[in-house]
Amino acid sequence: MKIPIIQVGKDKDFSQHLKTKVHHVFVFIQVFEREGGIQSYVKDIFRAYLALNEPFYAEVFLLRDSPSCFNPFESESLKFHYFKSKSPLLERVRMAMALLFHLLRQRPQHVFCGHVNLAPLVGLLCQPLGIPYTVMTHGKEVWQPLPTSIKSSLQKAAQIWTVSRYTRQVACAVNQLDPNQVKLLPCAVNGNDFTPGTKSTALLERYGLTKTKVLMTVARLWSGDIYKGVDVTIQALPQIADVFPEVKYLVIGRGDDQPRLAKLAEDLGVGDRVIFAGFVPTEELAEHYRLADAYVMPSQEGFGIVYLEAMACGVPVLSGDADGSADPLQDGKLGWRVPHRDPNAVAAACIEILKGDDPRCDGQWLREQAIALFGIDAFQKRLKEQLLSLVNSP
Template sequence: MRHLFVFLELFAREGGIQSYVKDVLQAYSQGAKQDDHRGTVALLHDRPPSVNPLVSDRLSFTYLHHRSSLIQRLRLAFYLLRICLLSRPERVICGHVKLAPLVQLICNPLGIPYLVMTYGKEVWGVWEHLSPWEINALRGAARIWTISRHSRDRLCASHDIPQAQVDFLPCVVDETQFTPGPKPPHLLDRYNLHGAAVLMTVARLWPEDIYKGVDVTIQALPEIAAAMPTVKYLVIGRGGDQPRLAQLAAEAGVSDRVVFAGFVPTAELPDHYRVADAYVMPSQEGFGIVYLEAMVTGIPVLSGLGDGSADPLQDGRVGWQVEHRNVSAIAQGCIAMLQGDDPRCRGEWLRAEAIAKFGKSQLAQRLQDLLT
């Protein structure tokens, strides 16, 4: 075994980080075929799933879930110590800053270098309040991987980490899964979207994730509807914030325009993107895989301004970046996307630009470069 990966979870929850990590592990397996190396993945919170498509002769998994969080942590500590002593991995890849102090504690005395992967949400919500042990573990890492320029800049500025210590491992999109196509009639029927100009957001509707911008998009709908009378807003995702969002739509007089689709399985997402005429998420993201998924489907995108979405939107060259709590700016951007006159609405061009920079086939080579 050359590499040991340690993550919080892959299967216990769904989200952009979990999707990204699965892409990274799949890319690792592809690269391993060329380099004859093997890796092991330890998952703190996960039980064995009914099906794990990532298992291969190059990648094995260990599940450490227990109903007691203390026992979970003890299991992880003993597992890391045993495997580092007996198997001597070439490197340990730590998948979350919260796990980094334990990884550092075990790796340093054994002379095993470790890397720390970082994403986005923890930059704004957590990193300003990291413990001294977590900060020390970040500073002591052989390398730090992150997904965007913004995440790197926030990390380095917050904790006095040199930019030269940080490498980019950006998110990518599966261009074979997300493809352009006609609006599926069964979804138009399901959501009553026939004849509608459809805005769409895919996001967790958790109270702590208000930064996703679903609420301000709802507030922008009256202004959008004044210019585009057939507009409807399809919101895909689940969470405890939905009642507040529904009440907000009622107060704005747009309840008939907002469709809460709830959770949609990954396999059904490509068809849902094809329903949309524009993708809107005026958020504060570490990166934003969903923008890539929309663009390779051929639909224009709107994101927040001053966050990691600048990378997939290529600093506004392939999409709209607006102040993420500015209702009028969001409305005007959505109107422009739905009218379709701007060059950034050209579907074939959007798809080509997204694939050229963030196609999934590039991730295996990038990961291989970082590991060698």
């Protein structure tokens, strides 16, 4: 099943008849003072919102960001309120009071809650005022049974947005949600930032990758995130090296699990093949992706924006086979999906990729598919469709 690019032509006449501004409210935990998949997703929402050319106006409440943060989205269409404090309790109380006063005075048409942990607060304030709200979900945070207060807030929401079919399926099953209530707004990739290109000679020399086959992963190396599969890929390296003796594995990311991973590589005799690059700024990621002959992350993801980033750079990808990565990989049409804790399956797939005979190794085709299905334009169309459907709903 493919994720379609939504066509919004049928809404064109309707949107032209919006005589006055539609007032929205967005509520997020933190967007600008932390980097991560959720933060990138929210910034794409802001970017798309500003490009909609519709009579939409939103006020954005940010629990843990401060006014000093760099925010390129402040505009006539997006106004931001910051509540970061040294006291978590104080910042939450301040935001709750400000949000309540805003809802009472302005009566926005819709409120968008950016995380399930904020859903009870948003639901508590919106429900008595008859203001509909939508809750955004992203992945693992809704894969397990939620506390009663959060579950109730989700069940009473006008809509729930999520990034993948898998997350919709699991969240509905374990939290008794109506699947018809859950709408898909998948992650996006910026095709201008992530582009194909030649391997950087400077980076090849920096990491000792000259004349090698390069596997790569971009992931947090936290002990609580072993599901990312870096350890499984390390376990697969001896088999891969039997076929490709020049193979090396570049791991980008940082965290407290790195010593364990480094020891695992040493114990398996592949310590010299694993390079821990540490943290790489977002603006340097594309140049690093271009070093890879294969992007390998046999993980369990809510979606997996990194797969899109790699494909946009023309790099073939490998993911797990029981998670939200089914959407960016289009159920295997655009990449290899393997059992996420199976080193043998990872090794076999990596060997196929490095041989380069499979059509899924065609970098230009991969990029075209990724941008067509999940580029910023496609994301903007989906967002517009969702927002107009809410305006048009009873």
